[in-house]
Amino acid sequence: MIVFKSTQDKVLAALQSVSGIVERRHTLPILANVLVRKTGGQVQLTTSDLEIQIRTTVELGGDEGSFATTVGARKLIDILRTMPADQSVSLESSAAKLILKGGKSKFTMQSLPAEDFPLVQESANFGPAFSVPQKALKGLLAQVSFAMAVHDIRYYLNGILFVAEGNKLSLVATDGHRLAFASATLDVEVPKQEVILPRKTVLELQRLLSDKDDSAIEMQFAGNQAKFTFGGMEFVTKLVEGKFPDYNRVIPRNHHNIIVLGRVPLLASLQRTAIMTSEKFKGVRLNVEPGSLRVASNNAEQEEAVDELDIDYGGDAIEIGFNVTYLIDALQNMSQDMVRIELSDGNSSALLTIPDNEHFKYVVMPMRI
Secondary structure, eight states: OEEEEEEHHHHHHHHHHHGGGOOSSOSSGGGGEEEEEEETTEEEEEEEOSSEEEEEEEEOOOOSSEEEEEEEHHHHHHHHHTSOTTOEEEEEEETTEEEEEETTEEEEEEEEOGGGSOOOOOOSOOOOOEEEEHHHHHHHHHHHGGGSOSSOSSGGGSEEEEEEEEEEEEEEEEOSSEEEEEEEEEEEEEEEEEEEEEHHHHHHHHHHOOSSOOSEEEEEEOSSEEEEEETTEEEEEEOOOSOOOOHHHHSOOOOOEEEEEEHHHHHHHHHHHHTTSOTTTOEEEEEEETTEEEEEEEOTTSOEEEEEEEOOOOSOOEEEEEEHHHHHHHHHTOOOSEEEEEEOOTTSOEEEEETTEEEEEEEEOOOOO
């Protein structure tokens, strides 16, 4: 039976869309495979790592009829990559093997039974579905994902908090030293739901979502799962259990020293002075005075850098230290021309926002230098 027959680019795109979560080596060998299920002219491709499951359905030609098997995902992709994009490729089933043909090439591959593939058991009680444009969600993820913790013992920080309430969707990430918050307006009113998406899920969503696509991504949350549906794909993931910190208490209010300046000049200044920071501490000092912002750094070799920006500021003189990476990360993931920095004194956290925009907030703790 011919499972599919289509051009290399179409088959490869479908496989790559589901294979990001596939590990080459796994304690369960079948999880290195993709589940191929054929029904009529449609082919359904499913991958899983037991915590995340991704499925896409595509029209790939081939014989009519029903058939299911599993085959090594990465190996199939590696073979397809070596073929021209417009070449016709076909996958045929023969006994317990699969034969991939393209041009004058022929590859015989081992398969494992479809019934052995461990599908993720979907929750029976998902909450109400709501949707946002793909482009909007990709933008929100970019604004906060850099602040996620990596392998933190406080496992609930290794991900992003999604809060849907009323007609607002908010995303929050923190690693204990900084916190990023971004929000968007929903088309529908939804009851309050809070879930923590794991880091791997966030990175995979960022890979799959299109920033040029205004079509909607539909979301549903359950007690221990989230489900995303977009562009012919279905993405189901386990959630991180645990209580996320109360982010509203972390966001400072009423800081009275306010600086508004160009994002690009500030980013360039920080990148220059970062060269002279020590590898371990990455600390820079900001000296704010009426009319000027001075950025300075030094290292163990007695080297130093000083950079000065003219600013429209008439508040208190403040000297404050930061991990320069935390400031650069935030500025690089913003696209606006101007940034607003609110300070209280040299020992309190700083608040970075976008002028006249309530949808983004970034809090960064000071460091002693």
